[in-house]
Amino acid sequence: MTAEFPPIDRDKSPLFDADHDPVRVADALRRSPHFAAADADPGGDTVWFTTEAGIN
Structure with missing residues (x-):
């Protein structure tokens, strides 16, 4: 069983x-x-990021 989710309403989204x-x-x-x-x-x-080990 899979859940169906409605499309995101961008006007109400917390990701403004x-x-x-x-x-x-x-x-x-x-x-x-x-x-x-x-x-x-x-x-x-x-x-862009750098770790303590110098990996970026």
């Missing part, structure tokens, strides 16, 4: 201003102890 999601992801990564740095392009869809 979806164009800035990469910025929010980068903010969350910066607060994590597992990442040394994180940055995002506000108008794009890319998040």
Whole structure:
């Protein structure tokens, strides 16, 4: 049995201003102890990050 979900009503969505999601992801990564740095392009869809081990 699979659940059917209605389409997202963007006017009522808690994810307001979806164009800035990469910025929010980068903010969350910066607060994590597992990442040394994180940055995002506000108008794009890319998040750059570096771990303590230097992996990015």
